[in-house]
Amino acid sequence: MGLFDFIKGQFIEVIEWLDDKGVLVYRFPAYDNAIKMGAKLIVRESQTAIFVNEGQIADVFGPGTHTLSTQNLPVLTALNSWKYAFNSPFKSDVYFLNMANFTDLKWGTTNPVIMRDPEFGMIRIRGFGSYSIKVGDPALFLRDIFGTKQEFTTSSITGFLKSVIVSGISDLLGESKIPVADLSSSYDELGQLSLAKLQPHFSSIGLILSSLTIENVSLPEEVEKMIDRKSSMNIAGNLDNYMKYQTAEAIREAANNPDGGVAGAGAGLGAGMAMGQMMSQMINSPAEPRQAPPSQQPSTQHTNTQPVQQASGTKKFCSECGAKLGENAKFCSECGSKT
The missing domain is CATH 3.30.479.30 (Band 7 domain)
Known part of the structure; x- marks a missing residue:
């Protein structure tokens, strides 16, 4: 700072600050930290001013106009400053604090x-x-x-x-x-x-x-997917709603896959409805009792003593050895079995 700034600093009589956006604390720029005796300090409603002398807080001023003098600042009883033609200045700082939200x-x-x-x-x-x-x-x-x-x-x-x-x-x-x-x-x-x-x-x-x-x-993302799956299973508790849900999902998938065309939409729709119908049948149909396999009867010899007839019905054969029998024969001439 030059001589002009020094002279200008001696004539400072009003100390004030207009709030800047986002600024919490602002230090008033006084030349060489010299504040003229008797200067007016203007503090607005949303502000608080703090007077600091030699690093120590001397006073806190609320909203209003205040005169800075030794009478109003009893802490400053000894001011060691260069004697000018003007009143002796304070070698101090003034800080403005923004008290707004x-x-x-x-x-x-x-x-x-x-x-x-x-x-x-x-x-x-x-x-x-x-x-x-x-x-x-x-x-x-x-x-x-x-x-x-x-x-x-x-x-x-x-x-x-x-x-x-x-x-x-x-x-x-x-x-x-x-x-x-x-x-x-x-x-x-x-x-x-x-x-x-x-x-x-x-x-x-x-x-x-x-x-x-x-x-x-x-x-x-993985937890959100788990929640989505659980929601889907809750919908499946009502099979009618589940079928509707599957149908809507198939339509959505077809819309997101335009290359699949009508065939893709039909396949997805059919799969969703088939799954819903299958689950409906599984839940609504009563369980069918299992049938025992038919018992097999053991085979015995000579269970059929009737002679086997040819398709013509004129010739007889032995049921045991298959030999040809004569007409009105009561025993087989080959094996002796009764006819």
């Missing part, structure tokens, strides 16, 4: 969180949502977080805050033991519980966690 800040799991589910066992889940913060204790936030930078934006701290939120929500999900199938119906309750659980962490650095929203908790 910073909304729509995003949080999300960088890596999957492992939890134990009573139905699916060990699974990995991801989640994301939004949250809002505001400065609760300006002096504490200035000491612990801000430091001596020119300005401090929300992007400078959101990484740290996101890790705190993800850790707290992961711990809460593990303690709640809510099945993953019921998580979507508990987002509001989990958000409120997370807000209460995380508030002490934010208060320890001078911030207030105004709100926290869980927008979604997603599951791995």
